[in-house]
Amino acid sequence: MKTITNIRGTAVPLRGVDIDTDRIIPARFLRAVTFDGLERHVFEDDRKSSAHPFDESRFQGAAVLVVNSNFGCGSSREHAPQALLRWGIQAVVGESFAEIFFQNSTMIGLACVTASPADVQALMDRIDASPGTIVEVDLLASTCVAGDFRCAVMLPPNVRDALTTGAWDTTGMLLDRYEEVDAASARLPYVTW
Numbered sequence: 001m002k003t004i005t006n007i008r009g010t011a012v013p014l015r016g017v018d019i020d021t022d023r024i025i026p027a028r029f030l031r032a033v034t035f036d037g038l039e040r041h042v043f044e045d046d047r048k049s050s051a052h053p054f055d056e057s058r059f060q061g062a063a064v065l066v067v068n069s070n071f072g073c074g075s076s077r078e079h080a081p082q083a084l085l086r087w088g089i090q091a092v093v094g095e096s097f098a099e100i101f102f103q104n105s106t107m108i109g110l111a112c113v114t115a116s117p118a119d120v121q122a123l124m125d126r127i128d129a130s131p132g133t134i135v136e137v138d139l140l141a142s143t144c145v146a147g148d149f150r151c152a153v154m155l156p157p158n159v160r161d162a163l164t165t166g167a168w169d170t171t172g173m174l175l176d177r178y179e180e181v182d183a184a185s186a187r188l189p190y191v192t193w
Contacts, residue, residue: 001166001173004109004139007091009063011135011146012053013124019067020074021101025083027075038079039086054087058131066123066135067094072101081105091137093144093153095120106159109168113137115144119151139164 029041043054053059065084071094072080081104084092091111105112115123126133126149135146137153139160144153155163162168174181 001169001176003166004111004163007111007137011064011066011127012059012062013066013127014053017068018070018073021072021077021080022074024080030079035082038083042083042087063090064135065089065092069095071097073098076100078104081108081110085110106168111163113153113155115151115153
């Protein structure tokens with residue numbers, strides 16, 4: 001199981017409210033059986049229509065995405081957090097998240113933490129002014145630090161516990177205790193017929 005306690009790396013600011021899942025990954029890319037290659041299409045339509053931070057060389061390789069309110073609203077596609085994770089995003093700091101996006105992100109180990117609008121704005125401004133600044137999101141301390149900027153971040157306790165203990169990784173949990181799972185399945189009448 002993979003525990004997630006601290007995410008550290010450069011960041012990319014993405015300004016705007018109500019950025020929905022169709023903007024994150026357009027629907028025409030949902031036909032694949034796997035999530036492989038989705039990172040190539042993240043924000044594709046937005047990127048074609050105007051300048052976009054995901055195209056700026058100064059933000060390439062970012063591990064932290066900073067967003068405004070109601071990020072991930074719209075349809076419940078799990079492809080949206082998958083595309084972000086595969087692009088390299090490991091944590092999202094935002095004012096608020098759509099509930100289904102937040103849940104889908106947690107299920108794949110993409111930490112989504114909230115901060116006050118003023119703190120999000122200050123963090124975005126810091127990143128814009130100094131793109132190479134290392135941003136550190138500490139889930140145990142409930143903080144986000146970028147240079148001399150520091151703010152509190154929030155995460156529901158059950159989600160923090162799932163991420164920091166590795167319980168978010170249900171497949172990993174099963175594999176870590178495979179012998180127990182195998183023994184239990186051997187006792188099930190519909191498996192052993």
